[in-house]
Amino acid sequence: MSAFDDLIAGNAEYVKGFANSGLTGRAARGLAVVTCMDSRIDPLGLLGLEAGDAKILRNAGARITDDVLRTLVLAVYLLGVERVLVMPHTDCGMAKVTDGDVHDLTQLHGVDTRSLEFHTVPDQDAALRHDLTRIRTSPFLPKDMPVGGAIYDVHTGRLMPVSL
Numbered sequence: 001m002s003a004f005d006d007l008i009a010g011n012a013e014y015v016k017g018f019a020n021s022g023l024t025g026r027a028a029r030g031l032a033v034v035t036c037m038d039s040r041i042d043p044l045g046l047l048g049l050e051a052g053d054a055k056i057l058r059n060a061g062a063r064i065t066d067d068v069l070r071t072l073v074l075a076v077y078l079l080g081v082e083r084v085l086v087m088p089h090t091d092c093g094m095a096k097v098t099d100g101d102v103h104d105l106t107q108l109h110g111v112d113t114r115s116l117e118f119h120t121v122p123d124q125d126a127a128l129r130h131d132l133t134r135i136r137t138s139p140f141l142p143k144d145m146p147v148g149g150a151i152y153d154v155h156t157g158r159l160m161p162v163s164l
Contacts, residue, residue: 023052030082031055032075034131036062036089040154043087047159055081061094062087063119064131073140083146086131088124090153095121124151125162132164 002008031054033043043049043056055075057068064086075081099118106113121127128149135147149162 020051026080027053027055027075028080029053030080032057032072032081032084033087034058034062034064034068034072034084035087035152036060036092036094038089038092038154041087041089041152046152046157047085055079061092061119061121061127062089062131063094063121063127064134065119069134069138069140072135072138076141076145084135084148086128086135086147086149087152087159088121088128089151090155092121092124094119095124098122128162129164132162136164 029049031049033047033054034057035041035043037058037060043058044051044053047054055071057071057075059065059068072081072084097120099120102118102120103113128151132147132149135141149164150159151162152159
C-alpha cells in the first residue's frame with residue numbers, strides 16, 4: 001500500500017465530475033491572492049470565487065518573499081492578473097514562533113537550517129503592511145496596480161480589510 005493511495009482514489013472520484021477542461025489558465029477575475037498554507041483556508045470559497053477566477057499563491061505566513069514577487073510578475077504579465085490581495089490569517093503558526101525557534105527545533109532533529117530565512121511573523125499587522133509596501137514599490141510590477149490586504153479569521157470566516 002502506498003502513502004498516496006487515498007489521494008489517487010480521491011482523484012478517481014474527482015475526475016468523474018470534472019468540468020473545468022475549458023479553463024485557460026488565466027485569472028478570469030484578474031486577481032492574485034497571496035495567503036498562508038494553513039489547511040483551514042479555502043481561498044476560492046471564502047472570497048466567492050470559482051476555479052479559474054484567480055491565481056492562488058500560498059506559503060507559510062502569506063509572506064511576500066522573492067519567490068512570491070517572481071510569481072506575481074509572471075501572473076501579471078502572462079496570466080491576466082491586474083490586482084493582488086494579501087491575506088494572512090488569525091491563529092497562524094508563523095506568528096507563534098521566531099526564526100530562532102524554528103532553527104532550534106530543527107537542530108534537535110540534527111538538521112541545520114541557519115541558511116534559511118523562515119519569515120516568521122512576530123507582529124502580523126506590521127508584517128502585512130510591510131508586504132503590501134513591498135508589492136506596491138516593486139520595480140517589476142505596475143505602479144497603479146491595486147494591492148489590498150485583509151486578515152482572514154479562521155474562527156469566524158470573516159475577512160477583515162487592512163488599509164495602508
